[in-house]
Amino acid sequence: MAATFVGVRHHSPACARLVRETIRRLRPAYVLVEGPADFGDRIGELLLGHEPPVAVFSYYRDDERVHASWSPFCAYSPEWVALNEGRAAGAELRFIDLPAWHPAFAGRSNRYADAERRYAEVTGRLCREFAVDNTDILWDHLFEIDAENTAERLDAYFGLVRGEAEAGEDDAARESYMAEWVRAAEADAGDRPVVVVTGGFHKPALEALAASGGTAWPRVPEPPGDSTGGSFLVPYSFRRLDAFTGYQSGMPSPEYYQRLWEDGPDAAAGALVETVVARLRGRGQVVSTSDLIAARTLTAGLTRLRGHPAPARTDLLDGLVSALVNDDLDQRLPWTSRGALAPGAHPAVAEMVDALSGDRTGRLHADTPAPPLVGNATAELARLGLDRGGPVVLKLTTPRGLERSRALHRLRVLRIPFAERESGPATGADPELEERWTLDAADRDGRRHAALIEAGAYGPTPADAAAAALDERMDAAGADMEGLAAVLFDAALCGCADQSGRIAESISAGIAGASDIAALGAALESVLGLWRHDRVLGTAGSPLFGTVVEECADRILWLAEGVRGGPAPADLRRLRALAAVRDALLHASGTLRLDRAAALGVARRVAAGSGA
Incomplete structure (x- = not known):
């Protein structure tokens, strides 16, 4: 039996309703969903x-x-609804898209980023035809507030945009792979239906590709043998979903669409008017009962004027602005364009955007598997007595104080929202022997749990993960010596400076490519202090830091010999770099590979050169 294809816009309640109705009506043998195939056995x-x-x-x-x-899902995501309705119908569930590591997703941090840039011309023409500002308003106008003939209108819309857009090689690879799953499911299902839920941009191509070809189940691609990777579920939030906070796909104002999904457009508009008013009153703005009535009246008037059967999102927002904002606005209203809310937005407008964005945060079931880092970090914090909130003072000269400091710095390097360092050593030469931190033990919005899961990509323990994260930062710093020195100091604070060969390789490459004598000198000064003195952090005599001292000194001398210039005042930062080389020769030449005779030769040649 031929498959039924449902093309959707990701995070659209209208599309989610269509998916729900289709699955309940057909009760298919298979529900195939655009999602990572390598997560298929863990649906x-x-x-x-x-x-x-x-x-x-x-x-x-x-x-x-x-x-x-x-790959995010909210309650009204068509993919989420497809999985839950498919299970309720007794269907076999499959994710059918390429894995997230595949080169087809190389430039994409969000699987469900829509393809709108590729069909901007046709959607721009539709926006002009319907006299709306952008595709979000166009979408609401066409689909979200009018449930009649949704399937037919979606087919016409996606047929139009795909017909005028060129699919790239990445799309072609994904569509070819998804079509293999469709053909195999159709063959296995026999006379029973198959429902396929994908982005609407892919639907026309999949319908054509599924019409011919092999019927064997496709192989799930495996990453190269020298790579590491994996997938885990994480709590997400409406803030991360919202287009106004820079989300790469889908719909803005997720709280509005959540209420639209649950209660319909009239109830959503009424509830959110009250929410906005309550927020403004909470900020000390005077909003009277007559203002509230005016907002509802203006929203209703705009709804009728624009020919909508019920209030759309922008009917609600425009009505609120007309009723509650008396000042001249310096900027366009944010919902008339796409992207993050611009700085300096009117406070009342910002409150409206926040209210429709919402602050919901997801929660994972207690039985959800998590990477080892989550349990290991939690256990380490408990063992060290760092699982309670409040201020903490750490004595770095005691073994326990140093261990606790390293645990907190590892979480800081991994960007886990948990602790804030108030004071402590700031450079390798800093004599401060005490740190002060403020801990926040309550994970009220789930951000820490999500961040720990995501940081699990770096390694199973805080030490391993922090070392891998520092490797990544080191690679990104390139030849930026100040950045490299900052990574080295963080490695010292984390107690993992000598754990990674990649750090040594990266910093050697960075030094070899550096051309800023002053930046090299600042790095040498800091690292030399760590190598000479820092028995507290454990870097005194470190082979890695010794190598950095050697390579920085050689590079500074090589660059100094090539300096030319006129009679301008001396560059004091360059002179400080040469002083750092002097200190390295004075204090480390007996231990490290530093050639005093060669350095003196450079100094003589520079002194003799009139253009230096």
Whole structure:
């Protein structure tokens, strides 16, 4: 039996309703969903009973590339509804898209980033035809507030945009692979239906590709043998979903669409008017009962004027602005364009955007598998007495104080929202022997749990993960000596400076490519202090730091011999770099490979050169 294809816009309640109705009506043998095929045998984890929004977080790492991506789901995501309705109907569930590590997703951190840039011309023409500002408003006008003939209108819309857009090689690879799953499911299902839920941009191509070809189940691609990677579920949030905060795909104002999904457009508009008014009053702005009535009246008037059967999102927002904002606005209203809210937006407008964005955060079921880092970090904090909130003072001269400091610095390097350092040593030459931190033990919005899961991509323990994260920063710094020195100091604070050969390789390459004598000198000064003195942090005599001292000194001398210039005042930062070389020769030449005679030769030649 031929498959039924449902083309969707990701995170669209109208599309989610169509998916729900289709699956309930057909009761298919298979429900095939655009999602990472390598997570296919773990779809059951998505159906444990989480509170969305949640996401599949996928990571990949090899010697050439580091990649992380998310496949987010909220309650009204068509893909989420397809999985839950498919299970309720007794269907076999399959994710049919290429894995997130695949080169087809190389430039994409979000699997469900829509292809709108590729069909901007046709959607721009539609926006002009319907006299709306952008595709979000166009979409609401065409689909979200009018449930009649949704399937036919979606087919016409996606047929039009795909017909005038060129698919790239990445899309072609994905569509060819997804079509293999469709053909195999059709063959296996026999006379029973198959429902396919993908982005609407892919639907026309998939319908054509599925019409002919082999019927064997496709192989799930495996990453190269020298790579590491995996996927885990993470709690997500409406803030991360919202286009106004820079989300790469889908719909803005997720709280509005959540209420639209649950209660319909009239109830969503009424509830959110009250929410906005309550928020403004909470900020001390006077909003009277007559203002509230005016907002509802203006929203209703705009709804009728624009020919909508119920209030659309922009009817609500425009009505609120007309009723509650009396000042002249310096900027365009943010919902008339796409992207993050611009700085300096009117406070009332910002409150409206925030209210429609919402602050919901997903929660994972207690039985959800997590990477080892989550349990290991939690256990380490408990063992060290760092699992309670409040101020903490750490004596770095005691073994326990140093161990606790390293644990907190590892979480800081991994960007886990947990602790804030108030004071402590700031450079390798800093004599401060005490640190002060403020800990926040309550993970109220789930951000720490999500961040720990995502940081699990770096390694199983905080020490391993921090070392890998520092490797990544070191690679990104390139020849930026100040950046490299900062990474080295963080490595010292984390106690993992000599754990990674990649740090040594990266910093050697960075030094060899550096051309700023002053930056090299600042790095040499800091690292020399760590190598000479820092028995507290454990870097005194470190082979890695000794190598950095040797290579920085050689590079500074080589660059100094090539300096030419006129009679301008001396560059004091360059002179400080030469002083750092002097100190290295004075204090380390007996231990490290530093050639005093060669350095003196450079000094004599520079002194003799009139253009130096």
